[in-house]
Amino acid sequence: MKLTNFLLLGAVLCAEGNDDPRMKILPAGDQEVRVGKNIVLTCRAVVPSLELIRDLRWYSPQGYPVQQGDSLSDYSTRIYSEEQPGEAATALFIKQVSNEDAGQYTCKAVYASNQHLQATVQISLFVGITWEDAPIAQYARLGQNYKIIIFIQVRARPPANIDWLKESLILSTGDQYVIESDGLVIQSVSKENAGTYTCRARVPETGELEERDIQLDVRSWKLDEITGTLTGYQLRRQDEGSYTCIAENNAGREQASAYLSVIIRPKVQELYNKTFEVGRMGAELICKASGEPLPRIIWRKWSLNEPYLAGGQPDDPRIIVRDQTVLAPARSIPNATISWWYNDVEIGRDDLDRNFQIIGHGPRSDLIITPLVSSYYRVYKCKAENPYGLAFHDIELEEAHEPTELQQAMLDKNTATSLQFRFVPPSDMGGLPIDSYAVEYKRARQDWGSARRRVWPVDTEGNGYILENLSPQTVYDLRFGSKNRVGFSPWGAGIQITTNQQGHPEPPLLSIQTGPGEVLKGDVIFLPQSKV
Template sequence: FTGNRYVIESDGLLIKDISREDAGTYTCRAKVFETGSLEERDIKLEVQVKPKWVTRPGPVKGIENEKAEFHCKASGTPRPTYTWVDWEGRDATNKDGWTLKKDTGHLIAYQLHRRDAGEYRCIAENSAGRIESSNFLNVIIKPKVQELYNKTFIDSDPEGKIVCKASGDPMPDIFWRKWSSNEPFIPGGQPNDDRILVHNFIERAPDYTEGEQKWRVSELSISNVARKDDGLYECQARNEGGQYFRSGHIQVEFSPTFEEQPMDKQWSWDQNPINLTCIATAIPNATISWWIRDREIDREIIDRNYRVFGKGPRSDLIVTPLTRQYYGRYTCKAFNNHGQASHEISLKEAEEPSMIQQVIHDKVTATTVQFRFVAPVNTGGLPLDSYAVEYKEKSLEWKNADRRVWPISPSGSYILENLHPTTTYHFRFASKNLVGFSEWMNGMPIIMPQRGPPESPIIMGMHLLLSEGYNGPSETDVSPNTIYNLTSPNFFEIGWYIPEDNGEPLDYFEVSYYPIRVTYHGDHSKKPYSMPTIGPRIGDLYRTEVPHPGNVRYELKDLYPNTHYTIELRAHNSFGFSPSSFIIIKTAKDPSLPDIIPSPNPVGISETSFGLSSFSSFHIVCRLLLSVTIAIL
């Protein structure tokens, strides 16, 4: 041993200023010189160290009915054990739900209560000594709405008030929200409604409450109460411990109104029972009675042709009008403790509509006639539900006439089919409502045309084009010049509606198409569009026949990319071809291919002559349309 801390004495070893590093095993050797014998013995030295704080206990904040944890840590030899005591020196683990790990000082309170708040001490001790340190437990009391009562006011009351009271520690804040709005009310006046004022303050808690000193109070007051103030109002109390919600209802009572009344007149005929309905809006609900000519039904008038169902807020009066005296003005009267109101319903006798004013023949083919009607002046009190035509050949009597009835058409157009070519027909027309048909109006005889070529087929989609404002070419317009831009560089499918055959069945449709040159002027991608110049054909003319009956679509394949095409469509029967319908398309660009200029000469097909001046009206439907460019002078 070196240094002056170690002193060897005759009976042992003295260690001065001992420290933890001196702990260990020491060997003592003794020799007897006379005999030469040698003995030794190991002695283990333990150095005890008084506890010293590594981590002092810090303040703890916990929420009522939830868990809180306490920590402290000390060094020392031997390892210290721990004890936690409250402000009165009582072992903390004696509380229900409190546990301690004695070797780590970790104290857990699994369910805090208001009464647990206070000072706690952590004690660390071993055989060398004892130390202790204090901390404070603050128990946060969750907010709770203690009082919120429903309120009833009367429309136009000068003031109404609903009050919410809440407890908690720390003192909670209170917020209001009406269920019909996501925006909360703010303290003071409201920016969107200065009638509503929110006032918050503190009041002393009632004596019956346990451990509570004060409550937060919030008053929501409304001046000049209106019906719109009726509804559920949510009171929200919030603090660090969480939030609490409760709703109260403000009911605004008012005298009856008929704002939801479904009718003010009804119609009946032929002694048909009719329902008169009154709906009174009121709080509290109104009582309803029925009157006619200042006499109350079921009180002053006892009549089995009157049946009343319900006294409010809805009431139905079933009237069976056996005679004209049942027609007239009925009054339903509604009353509650705030007032009364009345509403009149006129019961009128419906009749057949008057005669149609005019019939217009829009279009005549060999087998069809298209009509339009000018509605009658008097519809009989009821809406028209249909138009009818009776028609016969000239040699027949009206009793042998055929009849066709059309429901009212939004387009105003009605087509009579399956007539015979070169036949004279006589017509008469009527309108109809629920009561019956009007008087019949005689129309002009029509001699049906001879059989002939069919009408022009209509390319699908034209009605969409026309509905966007195109009304056909003007005198200075040689064509509509509408160009459809495709998404495909080499494919297009055209579809059409079957036209009138003019008395002879269709046998096929002819589809012709060829590339053309189109020159644009200005920026044709923006409105108003400039008129493009349609140039001549610059490639082969292709023509094919589509049999009929059969498909009403045809696929154009192997088209040139980034190329304009004119497509012609004609219908055919044994009398020949119909007038043509046209469409102009432009295929999409193919990024993988250079632009190809089509061959200028047709291949093995005689050229069909048609000019753009023959364009009349046209339309298209295509599964691959990307955009439509319309240029109209």
């Protein structure tokens, strides 16, 4: 038995001793890396006596030794190597891989003073699916065609397949949607087109998959923050009412209100052809029309130039024009009785829930809801009825809350006295569009109790958000938030920035107003000095 054990052990030692000394790189094989990722490669000596390994180093594709160990001045170096304690191995670190890092890397060592060992690995790079220009919050105007812009950069071969989804339903080119290479076109935008759209990019050959959610808000109003002009598109009767303009800065707040009256073009709602026998008494033609303000109805025979007068006609007493019947969408003659419903249940009759309060039943009626639980958020139906018929209008009550923290604040410009930012909106906007962004800022040694605040309306023109009146070469702590109609988000996206030192001003740009809505921008123009 002892002899058998001895022979087995000897066989194992003999098998290991016959292996030629070599270098081994892990992970094995050539490496294909996505641009911007990090990678580590470990080179290990496979030899009987590790203590006989010397000069173990990594070499770049250009043949230069990669910095290693104590030769590093600091660990912010992007490409470096580290010896692995307790083993004859060294690790190659490449952080944020870029195109110039591609090539063949070599690991070399000397074994037993005279055997030169080496192993190589080829690193190739590819650009994966990246979102170049795909804002996660986009805005469309009611009634117009809108293209959801989304530019993606993908690996050239094989190309990515692009799918579009809305609320998890796959979209295809049809009557309203047109799928293009750089976006999704929505034709004749309606309120129903608002919601979350998902762009899905996938490469079947590599299994790579990326998704981008885009929140589309359909607006019937546009605010020009420079001129303060509020423009409405496709106004409806519901848009009539009082509007308030608020001006706010660090010195205070002022506001003024104006009333918007919506004028609706006249429309003939009813005028039917009639046939009467000769000699019939009391034959009537009835014209019904609507509009705001109420239109005046005029009768004229096609063969005559002059209209008929109210009452009897001087030259033909048989023809009498009586008072006109006028119908308006928000009014009726006689007045309508209004009731409130949901799911075919009448509130106040079939449902006596005290969390519903109805004020008035016509010609105006208000439904006040105290939504204690989520089931109150639903579609409610306003029903108007008079002897001439019924009319319905659906109103959806949706739940909303404050937005979550801002995802990111990006510094675009730093001067001695100002900072310019862009923001990545919150991942959850609370069910309502963001209407403003805010910053709290203070000097680094101050506490937040002494911080100042700046609030900006949402920038729809891409001009960014500018914080001014800062001190040069000063360290500031900043934190950011956003607001919807419910309230402010928590403060977040905190950063610390040092303003630049004072210096020469940047060259100004010349803007020339060439016509309505047209501005040309260019470089500085030196004008000749006037002669004294």
